[in-house]
Amino acid sequence: MTRIDNLIANTIREDVRAGHHYVVPDSSGYIKLDAMENPYQLPDALRAELAQRLADAVLNRYPVPSYAGIKERIRAKLGVPAGFDVILGNGSDEIISILCTACARQSPNDKGGRAVVLAPTPAFVMFQRSAQFAGMDFVGVPLKADFSLDRAAMLAAIAKHKPALVFLAYPNNPTGNLYDEADMVAIIEALGEHGIAVVDEAYQPFARTSFMDKLPQYPNLVVMRTLSKLGLAGIRLGYLAAAPVLLEQFDKVRPPYNVNVLTQVAAEFALDHVDVLDEQAARLNEAREILAAAMAALPGVTVFPSSANFITLRVPDAEKTCAKLFAERVLIKNLSRMHELLANCIRVTVSTPEENSVFLNALKASLQA
Numbered sequence: 525m526t527r528i529d530n531l532i533a534n535t536i537r538e539d540v541r542a543g544h545h546y547v548v549p550d551s552s553g554y555i556k557l558d559a560m561e562n563p564y565q566l567p568d569a570l571r572a573e574l575a576q577r578l579a580d581a582v583l584n585r586y587p588v589p590s591y592a593g594i595k596e597r598i599r600a601k602l603g604v605p606a607g608f609d610v611i612l613g614n615g616s617d618e619i620i621s622i623l624c625t626a627c628a629r630q631s632p633n634d635k636g637g638r639a640v641v642l643a644p645t646p647a648f649v650m651f652q653r654s655a656q657f658a659g660m661d662f663v664g665v666p667l668k669a670d671f672s673l674d675r676a677a678m679l680a681a682i683a684k685h686k687p688a689l690v691f692l693a694y695p696n697n698p699t700g701n702l703y704d705e706a707d708m709v710a711i712i713e714a715l716g717e718h719g720i721a722v723v724d725e726a727y728q729p730f731a732r733t734s735f736m737d738k739l740p741q742y743p744n745l746v747v748m749r750t751l752s753k754l755g756l757a758g759i760r761l762g763y764l765a766a767a768p769v770l771l772e773q774f775d776k777v778r779p780p781y782n783v784n785v786l787t788q789v790a791a792e793f794a795l796d797h798v799d800v801l802d803e804q805a806a807r808l809n810e811a812r813e814i815l816a817a818a819m820a821a822l823p824g825v826t827v828f829p830s831s832a833n834f835i836t837l838r839v840p841d842a843e844k845t846c847a848k849l850f851a852e853r854v855l856i857k858n859l860s861r862m863h864e865l866l867a868n869c870i871r872v873t874v875s876t877p878e879e880n881s882v883f884l885n886a887l888k889a890s891l892q893a
């Protein structure tokens with residue numbers, strides 16, 4: 525062992541040394557259908573106007589950490605109920621991490637052990653990773669084979685593990701479906717004053733349904749969203765809507781300048797033109813239905829219902845299909861090894877009609893012997 529190896533062994537946590545980083549493949553030269561990005565940019569006239577705003581941004585000063593301009597626009601335009609507020613994150617990834625950091629009590633209920641994060645699985649991987657990094661235990665409760673919530677199993681796991689946080693992605697990633705509303709409400713009610721239900725609405729611009737208006741009914745409900753899937757993945761802005769008294773606690777662990785000045789300017793501008801982004805989302809929803817119908821007509825392919833900007837499907841041989849797509853320079857996500865419910869499943873982001881048809885042709889080719 526070299527001195528640097530010893531240093532690492534003496535300082536870095538065992539679970540970090542044993543783990544691996546979040547893998548993002550190099551996508552240059554590929555059609556990128558693996559990360560739920562919006563393929564459309566803002567129209568040229570708006571980009572020119574944004575360029576001017578960015579040129580005027582005050583880069584020599586720290587951001588003003590109240591972020592009043594963005595928050596005001598989010599509250600006004602994105603359906604936050606009166607009396608509720610938001611905090612911002614460097615992507616909703618950071619919000620997940622803030623939630624875990626704030627709730628990672630050691631020896632909760634004086635019973636020893638660690639605080640628990642619970643989520644139906646397969647789920648967005650950051651729920652588990654953030655729980656681990658915060659020193660919490662993660663409990664995954666398998667969905668049913670049709671990817672609906674197993675209400676009885678969820679309620680039993682909540683009674684057993686008493687989670688501090690339950691993450692429910694609505695629609696879920698990587699499956700694409702919306703959970704049954706009554707199942708979600710049963711979970712929120714079962715948590716009561718012992719656990720916080722985090723409804724992750726990353727795909728709300730496509731699903732067009734939300735738990736936001738239920739905030740006043742359930743004090744333990746918080747709603748998390750992001751501008752990423754709406755078309756601004758590059759600026760990294762997520763937000764969490766909740767009762768101000770709860771947000772006050774989360775705000776204590778938020779790094780004070782977590783949203784940078786360029787993001788602040790771009791987000792305010794984008795929210796002033798959110799109708800343009802909503803129109804792009806509507807176009808992608810139409811393209812999703814066309815693509816889903818075309819894939820469902822292919823022999824051996826099962827298409828799962830999606831309310832997001834991606835489609836999850838089962839093919840006869842995911843390995844073969846992904847290799848063919850890769851050879852045709854199309855990047856998608858092979859979900860096969862993520863969870864046993866996802867055997868031979870792949871996930872494709874809905875894109876422009878042109879990119880969707882390149883994908884569809886390569887998919888067809890992969891299904892031939």
Ligand SMILES: *Cc1c(COP(=O)(O)O)cnc(C)c1O
Nearest residue numbers: 615616617648697726750752762
């Ligand atoms: C993409 C995604 C996020 C992360 O969004 P960022 O704001 O880009 O960090 C959160 N939750 C789910 C379910 C997602 O699919």
